[in-house]
Amino acid sequence: MPVRAGRHLSPWVETMSPPDLGSTAFRDVPADVVVIGAGITGITAALLLQRAGLRVVVVEAEQVGRSVTTASTVKVTFGHKTLYSTIEQGLGLDAAAAYAQANVAGFGQLLDLARSLSTDCMLEHGHPHIIYAEREDEVEQIQKEADVAQRIGLPVSLGHEAPVPFPVAAAVTFENQAHFHPGRYLAALAETFVREGGTVIEGVRARDVDEDGGVCQVDTTAGCLSAAHVVVATQYPFLDRGGQFAQLSARRSYGIAGVLPDGVPAGMTINVGSPTHSTRSATLGGEKLLIVVGEGHEVGHVTDSAERWVRLEQWAQERFGVTEFRNHWSAQETSTPDHVPFVGFIAPGSHRIYTATGYDGWGMTNGTAAAILIRDLIVGEHNPWAATFDARRAETSLPGKGFTKHNLHVAKTWVKDRVGGAPTGSLQDLRAGDAAVLDVSGERTAAYRGDQGELHMVSAVCTHMGCDVAWNDGEKSWDCPCHGSRFNYDGAVLHGPATSPLLPRSPE
The missing domain is CATH 2.102.10.10 (Rieske [2Fe-2S] iron-sulphur domain)
Structure with a gap:
């Protein structure tokens, strides 16, 4: 039986270089927008806002490239397990369609940005993403997801095959999806942002935001910053206003990377059962690795978390024949009660502070879509999914x-x-x-x-x-x-x- 092995960091962090951002020391520079958080939402929003003509400063408590963005399976897909049927059942078909529209837009924006970068972020477009059921009693979930996805116009197909070395009972396939190296992508985005005139401050934690008086004052551990608008892109909002913190649930998930034996199929897949096993392969350091993420639990509810890596390794060995493990790591994800992210103005009556959170583990396209939406709100452009994602519903909607x-x-x-x-x-x-x-x-x-x-x-x-x-x-x-x-x-x-x-x- 395998034991937990390999380095305790994600392969994405291990195989990226720190971005060249010049000085990232605290300084109070003129800004129209302060973005708090340098993950995929924060950096993407900063670049889009800057290209819309605004002066933008990004504040990151740690370092660029050390966020949740570099701790996931990293699939660029709008096939999100069974979220379309889940959202349709709870909020109706229009909400599911709006969620699809947002993530298709995020998918396209991410691909456009990745292709424009001077750095090779290992983007590969054209891979299918498959959601599968192993047991007969899970097949109905697959059928419902395929039905809702087809009704809202997504290109999906229903079948009985998946790129895994074991049989499946049913599978829904989203064609022409993608994957990439999130660390290199994020680093290149940040470098582009700085090269085009932006400012990144690292190692400084934001503690509060005051929007009284027509200008936002951001209190940080190093001093105060002022701006007309503030974007809270910290995954879990640190501001308690708006009620998002009370409705979000936070989960830890675990990842491993091991050497994939020659000839063993390992595509982009995820199962509908429990525990979750989300897979893809990646060639890093001259080795083809199987990436597996899953075995999640609510934060603070499990003490023996190290056992989660052991279970993933056992599964990878039994199902894919993996015996050499290179990395193990973990990540945190948040979800909303209705499974649609909270994105937009942070609270009723707030017109200068925005937030984005609750991606349910699907941060690549949701995070990019959130950046688009926040850009549109700040510059005053219409956005077709703004009402569905509106973060203020955390306080104004009846709790479920x-x-x-x-x-x-x-x-x-x-x-x-x-x-x-x-x-x-x-x-x-x-x-x-x-x-x-x-x-x-x-x-x-x-x-x-x-x-x-x-x-x-x-x-x-x-x-x-x-x-x-x-x-x-x-x-x-x-x-x-x-x-x-x-x-x-x-x-x-x-x-x-x-x-x-x-x-x-x-x-x-």
Whole structure:
């Protein structure tokens, strides 16, 4: 049986070079738009807005190319598992058609941008993307997806074959889709943006935005920036206004890359069953690799996350004969209750702050479509899918079952953390590599003992909304089960919506 092996980073990060952006130090430069977040939505929106004649500054908490964009399977496709039939059932055929229209536009825009870049981002167009069912009781899902996709005019076909080395019961095929290298694409987009006059600031985290007085003031860890408009492209919005944070659900998914044996078929596929296994192949470093992403779970709800990589490796070995593994990594994705992204003005009454989130794991086309929509809103152009994607519906629409279930869980978690009694155990019980939430001098404390026996202690209370964090053993992080914030073992923010670190704690 395989064991978790290979380097703990995605193959896309490993095989990209840092973009040449000149100085990325903080500076207060004149701007019409500040874009917060340098993933595919942020960088694409920045470039499109700049080409529309606006002065744009991008602020990134980490580095360009280290976002969720470079941690996925990376398929450029508008075939999104069974989302068309899911959206049609919940919102109607018009909404499913609007979702299709947006993603077809995002698909086309991404291809146009990729072909215009001076860097080889390994774009390959013309590959089919197949959604398949392995069991007979899953076939109806495939048939429904094919039916809705055909009714809204998408080029799909229904059959019983998929480019995998095992039989399938049914499959829906989206022809002429694509894949590429997301790290090289994102780096080249950022370089193009800077070369054409844009500004990128790295290593600076935005903490708040004030839009009173006709100009937005962006408070960051390095100072303040001013602009007429602000785009929050941080995957999970760190601003609590608008209600998006309360409706989004955050999930972790896991990826592996292993050497694909000669002659074994491995196309762009995804199954409709559970657990999810999303696949594609890529030639990197002279080797043809099988990429598999799946085994997802809600953030903060699983402690033994390292087991997820083992399961993926076992599946890759059993189904594709992979025995050599090169990489393992993870990513975070968000979804909305109705499975349509929140894109547009962040809240009713807000006319200068925009957000984009909730791509349900399909960020390449959704993220690019979101950038198009935000560009259109800022420059005042009509956009045909704006009403369907409108981010303000998070606050104005009646909550559905998904919203109620998610927030009931959040409320129960918050209450349990406060009335469930003090955590049991002591610091002395922690062995090297162990972590636990403990009561230390009357304070709920997240404690981790490193491999060399060193003790790391921080507050267990998430700085976003006050829920207790939970340990993630695979990534040595403290994850919040309420809204998906993540912190490293020393408390630094890894993933929002939290913007402040966990407070340090001292031993008794």
